[in-house]
């Protein structure tokens with residue numbers, strides 16, 4: 001079995017709604033590589049903390065929650081990967097903007113981040129890994145061979161999220177979503193530990209006005225020039 005450090009990693013970081021999840025899944029599928037949705041881990045811990053009625057600003061309580069929450073991904077061919085939190089399928093609850101905000105809040109706690117490191121490193125398996133998040137290229141896989149940072153204007157990202165949630169039948173407003181996205185990005189980018197920022201050696205891709213297929217092709221070209 002190859003040593004983990006010899007397994008190639010493509011990191012895809014960026015702000016909320018830049019398309020990281022969508023692009024990472026499609027690129028991983030095309031390459032036949034494993035996929036790490038690191039945001040889902042933070043969302044799962046935020047969700048578990050909410051289920052336990054914890055105060056999200058209680059550092060000791062949320063750290064214990066991060067250390068003890070059981071998170072499983074169940075992938076099914078042709079269907080959305082399900083995220084099981086402490087035995088409960090929480091996939092739908094985790095995708096809400098409320099869950100994103102809770103994840104962002106607990107993600108600013110260094111000991112919560114520390115509790116999730118070895119779990120994330122464990123995803124690095126042959127033949128390769130596509131890792132999606134905020135600190136994949138800077139902190140978790142700094143030695144990754146391939147690094148991309150996706151961006152798009154806040155207005156474009158809010159429009160994408162609006163369409164996504166409307167398609168699911170949820171009642172949201174474009175202006176409200178843009179405010180929530182900007183507040184989350186600002187918190188993620190200003191925290192002291194592992195802030196949202198491009199790795200020095202990442203390729204920056206502004207996806208404003210680019211279609212999904214175009215972005216996938218650009219990212220794939222990083223791995224297969």
Ligand SMILES: Nc1ncnc2c1ncn2[C@@H]1O[C@H](COP(=O)(O)OP(=O)(O)OP(=O)(O)O)[C@@H](O)[C@H]1O
Nearest residue numbers: 015016017018019020021022160164207210211212
């Ligand atoms: N280039 C694109 N053009 C149009 N729509 C896109 C593009 N990329 C992604 N989308 C759509 O935007 C929405 C948000 O994308 P996605 O969930 O992948 O973003 P994300 O960066 O992972 O967000 P988050 O960090 O909040 O999880 C989805 O509905 C997706 O289909």
Ligand SMILES: Nc1ccn([C@H]2C[C@H](O)[C@@H](COP(=O)(O)O)O2)c(=O)n1
Nearest residue numbers: 038039040042103104107133134135
């Ligand atoms: N590597 C990561 C991934 C996610 N987070 C935090 C910050 C995000 O706002 C939140 C939700 O992530 P998403 O599912 O939207 O990608 O989780 C982080 O700090 N580091």
